[in-house]
Amino acid sequence: MAVRSLDKPRPPELSGDRLTTDAAALVNDPDIDVVVELIGGIEPAGGLIVEALKAGKPVVTANKELLASAGGELSEVAAAVGLDLLYEASVAGAIPLIRPLRESLAGERIHRVMGIVNGTTNYILTRMSEDGVDYAAALAEAQNLGYAESDPTADVEGHDDSAKAAILASIAFGQDVVTGDVYREGITAVSPPDIAFARQLGYEIKLLAVAERVDEGGGRGRAEGEPLIAVRVHPAMVPRTHPLASVRDSFNAVFIEGEAVGELMLYGRGAGGRPTASAVLGDLIDAAHNLRAGGGGRAAVRARAHVHPIDQLRAQYYISIDVLDRPGVLAAVAAVFGEHQVSIRSMEQVGLGDEARLVFVTHTAVERDVQATLGGLARLDAVERVGGLLRVVGAEAEAG
Amino acid sequence: MAVRSLDKPRPPELSGDRLTTDAAALVNDPDIDVVVELIGGIEPAGGLIVEALKAGKPVVTANKELLASAGGELSEVAAAVGLDLLYEASVAGAIPLIRPLRESLAGERIHRVMGIVNGTTNYILTRMSEDGVDYAAALAEAQNLGYAESDPTADVEGHDDSAKAAILASIAFGQDVVTGDVYREGITAVSPPDIAFARQLGYEIKLLAVAERVDEGGGRGRAEGEPLIAVRVHPAMVPRTHPLASVRDSFNAVFIEGEAVGELMLYGRGAGGRPTASAVLGDLIDAAHNLRAGGGGRAAVRARAHVHPIDQLRAQYYISIDVLDRPGVLAAVAAVFGEHQVSIRSMEQVGLGDEARLVFVTHTAVERDVQATLGGLARLDAVERVGGLLRVVGAEAEAG
Numbered sequence: 001m002a003v004r005s006l007d008k009p010r011p012p013e014l015s016g017d018r019l020t021t022d023a024a025a026l027v028n029d030p031d032i033d034v035v036v037e038l039i040g041g042i043e044p045a046g047g048l049i050v051e052a053l054k055a056g057k058p059v060v061t062a063n064k065e066l067l068a069s070a071g072g073e074l075s076e077v078a079a080a081v082g083l084d085l086l087y088e089a090s091v092a093g094a095i096p097l098i099r100p101l102r103e104s105l106a107g108e109r110i111h112r113v114m115g116i117v118n119g120t121t122n123y124i125l126t127r128m129s130e131d132g133v134d135y136a137a138a139l140a141e142a143q144n145l146g147y148a149e150s151d152p153t154a155d156v157e158g159h160d161d162s163a164k165a166a167i168l169a170s171i172a173f174g175q176d177v178v179t180g181d182v183y184r185e186g187i188t189a190v191s192p193p194d195i196a197f198a199r200q201l202g203y204e205i206k207l208l209a210v211a212e213r214v215d216e217g218g219g220r221g222r223a224e225g226e227p228l229i230a231v232r233v234h235p236a237m238v239p240r241t242h243p244l245a246s247v248r249d250s251f252n253a254v255f256i257e258g259e260a261v262g263e264l265m266l267y268g269r270g271a272g273g274r275p276t277a278s279a280v281l282g283d284l285i286d287a288a289h290n291l292r293a294g295g296g297g298r299a300a301v302r303a304r305a306h307v308h309p310i311d312q313l314r315a316q317y318y319i320s321i322d323v324l325d326r327p328g329v330l331a332a333v334a335a336v337f338g339e340h341q342v343s344i345r346s347m348e349q350v351g352l353g354d355e356a357r358l359v360f361v362t363h364t365a366v367e368r369d370v371q372a373t374l375g376g377l378a379r380l381d382a383v384e385r386v387g388g389l390l391r392v393v394g395a396e397a398e399a400g
Numbered sequence: 401m402a403v404r405s406l407d408k409p410r411p412p413e414l415s416g417d418r419l420t421t422d423a424a425a426l427v428n429d430p431d432i433d434v435v436v437e438l439i440g441g442i443e444p445a446g447g448l449i450v451e452a453l454k455a456g457k458p459v460v461t462a463n464k465e466l467l468a469s470a471g472g473e474l475s476e477v478a479a480a481v482g483l484d485l486l487y488e489a490s491v492a493g494a495i496p497l498i499r500p501l502r503e504s505l506a507g508e509r510i511h512r513v514m515g516i517v518n519g520t521t522n523y524i525l526t527r528m529s530e531d532g533v534d535y536a537a538a539l540a541e542a543q544n545l546g547y548a549e550s551d552p553t554a555d556v557e558g559h560d561d562s563a564k565a566a567i568l569a570s571i572a573f574g575q576d577v578v579t580g581d582v583y584r585e586g587i588t589a590v591s592p593p594d595i596a597f598a599r600q601l602g603y604e605i606k607l608l609a610v611a612e613r614v615d616e617g618g619g620r621g622r623a624e625g626e627p628l629i630a631v632r633v634h635p636a637m638v639p640r641t642h643p644l645a646s647v648r649d650s651f652n653a654v655f656i657e658g659e660a661v662g663e664l665m666l667y668g669r670g671a672g673g674r675p676t677a678s679a680v681l682g683d684l685i686d687a688a689h690n691l692r693a694g695g696g697g698r699a700a701v702r703a704r705a706h707v708h709p710i711d712q713l714r715a716q717y718y719i720s721i722d723v724l725d726r727p728g729v730l731a732a733v734a735a736v737f738g739e740h741q742v743s744i745r746s747m748e749q750v751g752l753g754d755e756a757r758l759v760f761v762t763h764t765a766v767e768r769d770v771q772a773t774l775g776g777l778a779r780l781d782a783v784e785r786v787g788g789l790l791r792v793v794g795a796e797a798e799a800g
Contacts, residue, residue: 082693088504094660095664096500096503096504099500100499100504103499103682104500104679105682106682107678107681107682107685108678260494260674260681261668262669262672266666267664267667268661269661269663274660274661275660275661275662278508278658278660281506281660282503282508285506286503293690293694
C-alpha cells in the first residue's frame with residue numbers, strides 16, 4: 001500500500017513492509033495484480049492509473065473528479081489493454097449503480113437518469129423541508145454532524161453533483177461527458193418560503209443530477225442518429241408521489257427510466273467510509289475474478305457527447321417574485337410572461353403590502369424564454385426582487 | 401428458437417428456418433453459443449439447461465420454479481464447466497438484483513434481504529389500504545387489469561414469493577435454499593380492519609419475502625461458523641417511515657441490509673414482458689461478453705443451508721381477536737398472554753357489543769409462544785374468533 005505518510009496510525013495495523021510512499025514503484029511491481037486508487041484529485045492519480053493499466057493491472061478507483069474530467073481517455077486506455085477499470089464507489093457510494101447501468105441494462109435504451117447523489121445537500125433540504133429551518137441553520141447542523149465540510153462549496157454549489165452527473169451520463173448513454181458539459185446550480189438560493197410553497201403544491205425540492213437523451217434540437221456537428229444529451233444539476237420540484245420525493249436525510253437514490261425496463265430506483269447510503277469500502281471491495285473481487293478468468297475489460301471507447309444546451313431545455317418552471325402590492329402589478333407582470341411566450345399554469349399571491357410575493361408555475365416552456373422573462377420582470381418598477389427559479393421534474397416535464 | 405408451435409403468430413416475424421420444435425437439438429447445435437431458457441417449469445427446462453451447459457453453452461434463464469427447486473444442482477453443473485448460469489429475470493423482473501447481490505456486494509456480509517417481489521399482491525394490498533376495498537374486490541380488480549390470473553393461488557398464497565425468497569436467500573448467503581425451506585403465509589387472511597388499524601398505528605401491511613442470517617438458535621448438524629438462515633414469506637407490518645412502505649401498486653422492491661453497505665433498496669417493475677425481456681437481454685449480453693472474453697462462470701457450489709425454523713422467530717406481533725364485550729374478558733385474555741410469556745406492548749378495543757375486537761401489539765416474542773397464545777385464546781369461551789396475526793418488521797424487530 002502506498003501512502004503519503006508511513007507514520008500515521010492505521011487501524012487495523014499493517015506491518016511496515018506492506019507500506020511504501022512510492023506509488024509509482026507499486027503500480028509497476030510485478031507481484032501486484034490489481035491496483036486500487038484512492039488518492040483522489042487529477043494528478044498523480046490519473047498518471048498512476050494509466051501506468052497500472054499499461055503494466056497489465058486492472059484498476060479500481062473511487063475518484064469522481066478524475067473520471068469526470070478524463071474518464072474518456074482512461075476508458076480508452078483500459079479498452080486498448082482489455083483490462084477492467086471499475087469505479088462503482090465514485091457515484092452514490094455503496095449503491096450498486098455503475099455495474100447495473102453498464103451490465104444489467106446493457107440491452108436497454110435509457111431515456112433518463114435522475115439522481116439525488118449528494119447526501120449533504122439532501123440532508124440540508126430535508127431539514128429545511130420537514131422542520132422549517134433556514135439554509136444557514138440546516139448547513140450548520142450538517143457541519144456539526146460531519147456531513148458537510150467547513151467549506152461546503154463543493155457540495156452546496158453542486159460541483160460534487162456535476163462530476164457525478166458527468167459519470168452517470170457517460171455510462172448511461174455510452175458517450176464521453178465531462179464536468180464542463182454539465183449545467184450547474186446549487187442549493188444556496190433555495191429559500192424556506194419556496195420550499196413551503198412547493199410542499200403546498202404537492203412537491204418536494206431536491207437537488208438533482210439529471211442526464212437525459214434528447215431527441216431533437218441543437219448539438220453542433222451532430223450526425224443523424226448520434227444521441228444528444230442534456231446533463232444538468234439544479235434544485236428541482238419533484239412531485240410527492242415520485243419515488244425520489246421520499247428519499248430523505250443523507251440517503252442517495254438514482255431513478256432510471258428506460259425503454260423496456262420502465263422505471264427503476266436504486267437507493268442507499270451515498271457516502272461514508274464503510275459504504276465506499278464495500279463498493280471498492282465489490283469492484284476488487286470483480287477485477288480479481290475477471291483477471292483470473294481472462295475476462296473483464298468492459299471499458300469501451302466513447303465518442304465525445306453532443307450536449308444539449310440548457311437554454312433549449314423544455315420544462316415547467318416555478319418562479320417567485322417579490323412585488324409592491326399595488327393595483328396593476330399583476331397585469332404588468334403577466335404582460336412580461338406573455339411577451340416571451342411563457343404560459344402561466346397557476347399564480348398565487350402570498351403575503352400583503354411590503355411582503356407581497358407572487359408565485360407562478362408555468363406550463364412547459366423553453367428555458368431561454370423563461371430566462372428572458374426573468375430579465376424582463378427584474379426591469380419592472382413594481383418588482384423588488386426576482387426570487388427562486390425551480391424546474392419541475394417528474395411525469396409532467398417534457399424534454400425536447 | 402425452439403417453440404411449442406411453429407404456427408403461432410409471433411411479432412416480430414421470424415423466418416421459418418429460425419424456428420424449431422426440437423429444443424434438445426438446439427441446445428446441442430454447435431452453431432449456437434448461448435442458450436436462453438424461457439420454457440418455465442421443472443422439466444424439460446432443467447434437463448435442457450444441464451445439456452446446454454455440458455455442451456459448453458452459457459445459459460440465461462428466468463425460471464424461478466426451477467431455480468428454487470434445483471438451483472444448487474444447476475449451479476454445481478455451471479461451476480464444473482466454468483460457464484455462466486444467469487437468471488436476473490427470475491426475481492423482481494427488470495430490477496438489477498441478482499447481479500448486484502452476487503457482484504457489487506461480493507465483499508459484503510449481508511444481514512437481511514426483504515422484498516416486495518410479487519406485483520399482484522402488492523397491488524391488492526395497496527388498493528385495500530388506500531381505498532378501503534376488501535380483498536375480494538381488490539382481487540377482482542387485479543384480475544380485470546390482467547395483474548392476477550383467473551386462478552390467483554400462486555400469487556395470493558405466497559407460492560410465487562416463496563420461490564423468489566429461496567433464490568434471494570441462496571444468492572445473499574451463498575447457501576442452497578429451496579422453496580420447501582421457506583415458511584409461507586399468503587394475503588387471503590388480511591382484512592380491511594387489520595389494514596386500517598395498522599395504518600392508525602403508523603404501519604403499512606406488505607407481503608414480504610424475508611431472508612435473514614440468524615446468529616444463534618437451532619439448525620441440526622450445523623457446524624461452528626456455518627450460517628443459519630431464516631427464510632419466510634408472510635404479510636408484515638412495515639413502519640411508514642421504512643422505504644418499503646412507500647412501494648405502491650404493482651411495483652417491486654428489495655431492501656438489503658449489510659454490514660458495511662448499510663441499507664440499500666432496489667425498486668422497479670417486477671413483472672411484465674418488456675421488463676423481463678430487458679433483464680434477459682442484459683444477461684444475454686453479459687454471457688456473450690464473458691464467453692468471448694473467456695471469463696464468466698461465477699456460479700459456485702453451495703452447501704445446503706441450515707434453516708432456522710419459524711417457531712424460533714423473534715419478532716413483534718400484531719394480534720386481533722373478536723370477543724364478547726363483557727366484564728372480565730380482558731383479564732382472561734391477558735392471562736393467556738402472560739401464561740406463554742408474551743408481553744403486551746399495546747392493546748386497544750375496537751367496536752362494542754357483538755362487534756367488539758381487541759387488537760394487541762406485543763413486545764418482541766418468540767413465535768412458538770405466540771402460536772401457543774393463539775391456541776389458548778381460541779379455547780376461551782369469550783373469544784369468538786382469533787383473527788389476524790401479523791409480524792412487525794423494520795427497525796424494532798429482532799431476530800435471534
